Amino acid sequence: MSSLMQIFGLLLICFYSHVSAVTFQEFPPQIVKESSEVQIQCSHDDSTKTQMLWFQQKKDSLVLTLIGFVYVQGSPTYEGEMEKQFKLTKEGTTKGTLIIRRAKLSDSAVYFCAAKNTVNQANPAYFGQGTKLTVLGKDDKITPPTVKVLEPSEKECRNKVEKEKRKKTLLCVISRFYPDHVNVTWKINNEEMSKGVATDNMPAQPNDGEFYKITSRLKVDANKWFDPENEFKCIASFFNGTGTTYHENGTRGIEAPKTGQNITTEAYLKRSQTAKLSYGVLIIKGCVYGAFVMFLVWKLPGSSGKRNN
Ligand SMILES: *[C@@H]1O[C@H](CO)[C@@H](O)[C@H](O)[C@H]1NC(C)=O
Numbered sequence: 001m002s003s004l005m006q007i008f009g010l011l012l013i014c015f016y017s018h019v020s021a022v023t024f025q026e027f028p029p030q031i032v033k034e035s036s037e038v039q040i041q042c043s044h045d046d047s048t049k050t051q052m053l054w055f056q057q058k059k060d061s062l063v064l065t066l067i068g069f070v071y072v073q074g075s076p077t078y079e080g081e082m083e084k085q086f087k088l089t090k091e092g093t094t095k096g097t098l099i100i101r102r103a104k105l106s107d108s109a110v111y112f113c114a115a116k117n118t119v120n121q122a123n124p125a126y127f128g129q130g131t132k133l134t135v136l137g138k139d140d141k142i143t144p145p146t147v148k149v150l151e152p153s154e155k156e157c158r159n160k161v162e163k164e165k166r167k168k169t170l171l172c173v174i175s176r177f178y179p180d181h182v183n184v185t186w187k188i189n190n191e192e193m194s195k196g197v198a199t200d201n202m203p204a205q206p207n208d209g210e211f212y213k214i215t216s217r218l219k220v221d222a223n224k225w226f227d228p229e230n231e232f233k234c235i236a237s238f239f240n241g242t243g244t245t246y247h248e249n250g251t252r253g254i255e256a257p258k259t260g261q262n263i264t265t266e267a268y269l270k271r272s273q274t275a276k277l278s279y280g281v282l283i284i285k286g287c288v289y290g291a292f293v294m295f296l297v298w299k300l301p302g303s304s305g306k307r308n309n
């Protein structure tokens with residue numbers, strides 16, 4: 001049931017954002033302290049759409065919850081208990097404000113306003129881009145991210161099908177930031193990449209910690225990676241409540257291995273000394289550890305004895 005509603009909510013957003021003939025003004029996200037009053041604005045360019053509706057989409061949810069609506073003239077109509085927390089005002093035909101009286105942590109959400117022509121009730125509502133609101137608790141500190149680029153795994157070539165062999169993947173880990181207002185971009189030699197970039201849909205809070213983390217991958221042709229002239233950069237832009245700050249890390253390509261497609265153990269070890277945290281090392285370590293555990297299980301008299309019983 002709830003997943004059905006979620007899908008419906010998603011379709012609603014997708015559908016209306018594509019057919020939208022109404023242009024909404026975009027407002028920056030807001031980061032506010034608990035208990036403060038918040039004003040979220042809405043403004044569009046279609047004076048025939050006199051009804052303004054407000055929706056709330058909570059974090060990690062695709063459901064849009066109606067808060068209420070207001071016409072040019074007349075008082076607002078609220079859904080259920082919404083009036084306790086929210087107040088809707090309208091300034092003229094195409095401008096309105098959603099007021100949160102005393103922001104609670106649970107009010108952190110994206111707020112959408114929508115505009116509708118009510119001459120015919122079957123007319124669709126047109127949605128704005130939404131304004132993201134983060135309510136900070138007493139102990140929440142705005143913390144910009146730490147960015148770290150991990151070089152391609154040396155093993156990457158071997159497990160993939162032939163066609164994928166000529167690709168290399170760089171990993172960017174953006175971590176220890178709060179709240180979750182970040183965008184990630186990749187640059188090669190200061191030119192922004194759009195192809196080959198895959199970023200997590202949403203920042204996660206690992207171990208229910210206070211900080212967020214997000215990862216992004218850049219897939220490039222191996223010959224791009226095997227060129228020390230090339231500089232690969234991952235840039236996180238972070239909204240800190242008043243402005244955007246930029247945080248980057250990067251790495252240079254490496255010499256192509258002399259043995260052609262293969263990377264010798266010697267070359268691999270040499271490289272791993274300079275990049276101890278490299279993704280590849282972690283994978284190898286995992287494999288070695290796995291092999292060691294398997295060896296123990298196989299070798300220990302206790303375990304084989306059990307099996308015999
Ligand atoms: C992230 O990208 C969106 C869409 O382009 C933009 O509106 C927003 O300001 C960006 N946020 C940051 C922190 O760069």
Ligand SMILES: *[C@@H]1O[C@H](CO)[C@@H](O)[C@H](O)[C@H]1NC(C)=O
Pocket residue numbers: 142240241242243244245
């Ligand atoms: C937020 O970012 C702006 C730059 O966009 C900077 O001037 C300001 O000092 C930053 N605020 C904090 C609290 O880091």
Ligand SMILES: *[C@@H]1O[C@H](CO)[C@@H](O)[C@H](O)[C@H]1NC(C)=O
Pocket residue numbers: 148149248249250251
């Ligand atoms: C990336 O970060 C590492 C350490 O985290 C640092 O040694 C390296 O110089 C950084 N590289 C760039 C290009 O910022």
Ligand SMILES: *[C@@H]1O[C@H](CO)[C@@H](O)[C@H](O)[C@H]1NC(C)=O
Pocket residue numbers: 259260261262
């Ligand atoms: C690459 O490795 C394969 C097996 O892993 C080996 O048969 C082949 O000879 C190697 N080629 C070179 C150029 O080292």
